[in-house]
Amino acid sequence: MTGLLRHRTYLPARELRRAYDVVIVGGGVNGLSLAYHLAAEHGIRDVAVLERAYIGSGGSGRNTQVLRANYNTPETVPLYAASLARYRGLSQELGFNVQFSTEGELDLCHTEDSLQVEREKSALNRALGVQTDILGPDEILEVCPLVDLSGGGELPVIGASYHPPGSFARHDAVVWGFAQAAARRGVDIHQGVVVTGVQVDDHTCVGVETSAGPVSAGHVVSAVAGWSTQLAAMAGVRLPIVTHLLQAFVTEPYRPVLRGLVSSMDLTIYVSQTTRGELLAGAEIVPYSTFSTRSTFEFLSEAARRSILILPFMAEARAMRQWGGSCDMTPDSSPILGPTPVDAFSVMAGMGTWGFKGAPIFGATMADSIATGRVPDLIAPFALSRFREDRMVPDAASAGTH
Amino acid sequence: MALKVPCPNCGWRPSTEFAWGGELRAIDAPDAESDFARVFLPANVAGPQEERWFHLLGCRRWLTMTRDTTTNELG
Ligand SMILES: Cc1cc2nc3c(=O)[nH]c(=O)nc-3n(C[C@H](O)[C@H](O)[C@H](O)COP(=O)(O)OP(=O)(O)OC[C@H]3O[C@@H](n4cnc5c(N)ncnc54)[C@H](O)[C@@H]3O)c2cc1C
């Protein structure tokens, strides 16, 4: 098995051909997962991934690496549970160490309202075979003795939900793991190629225009996250998506102090410690839409303040770096996976704040759907048509931050 | 830096005093299709966008202004 320690992690240089069976736009974790699954599970190897900058330059190299299945709807829980199951074996499957580790997720509640949401979530999760327990204050300290149950004297913690399967994986390792495993099977990954148009002939997509010339395709898939509305518009497809900024910061590295993820549902803050020792914190999206990925000072000061309220030792830590990335938010906070009104043009969009944990199952099910022409049951509820049919999958309560 | 919003009543104020109301969406036609598009299909423009802001912690009025969504420059 290899991994990021190898000094030369590279992709084979290949010439951009004029035609492919499948063209995937966007070299993030989702486009690359789809490419890998098309080749590995369906033998569809005549595939190109077109990435305008470098692979992982979007949300895939900027996220906070949280993997979990404790969502709030009967449709999303099985989807993310299936993705987490795939993550468990991913290093072996790809032959690339993605640094997967299961450390648990503790979600603190400071109000009866949020604890009630967690109780309902726990009941739903258990009914679907996913472990999410409700903890009282003493049990919280058993899981994480560093939590300040007084909430900085401002917001006492009254309970929590605890999700033992909560895990992490190294984001750029997942990107490179999928990319190398796909390339080994013959997939062409082209960095620095911008898709500037989508060719549609009589309601059927036939290819794309790119900065390196036209490329025809039997099927085109948009996997461009924050730029999904722009890419889909090139095919004449409108999507229910607004692009927002999500941010994170890390402190200087410290020796291991914190295991797993600690979050506050009421404060919308979450903190973990990376394998490099940095304390990593994130919060909610910036309320106004934006395509700028510049991080803000309000975020840093607000996220620092909130993290100190639940984990007082954070006051001693020194912030080192902050950044942001684009999130394609949907009205129901659930992804959009599958066909569009234009034949042979599919989307992996609405990746919002959940697209990293979903990538293995999103790629696998979308590959099934393209190879067989049938949408798998697991992603059928996430069709673009749900908005017209009034069958949304409302998950805002669990999908707001990470 | 804090994004500052130029309120015609209160001057330049930090965006944290405001609630963002989303892009301005015209009522094209009084039918179900245009209602659906207005609610569910935003343009999500990357560039200058006409949008609504509510000055919650100020004059409490709805304002319409133009912001470049690639730079966040307002006014
Ligand atoms: C701060 C932050 C924290 C997050 N935390 C989590 C988390 O803990 N857990 C989780 O599950 N998710 C999290 N997310 C969300 C997650 O990162 C994204 O949903 C996910 O990475 C999306 O992956 P993607 O492959 O769909 O898109 P991206 O990784 O964004 O890739 C899209 C690619 O498309 C390319 N592109 C765009 N337009 C074109 C074009 N015209 N032509 C060619 N290429 C183009 C871009 O350059 C980009 O590389 C977080 C996001 C952020 C920003």
Ligand SMILES: [Zn+2]
């Ligand atoms: Zn005002």
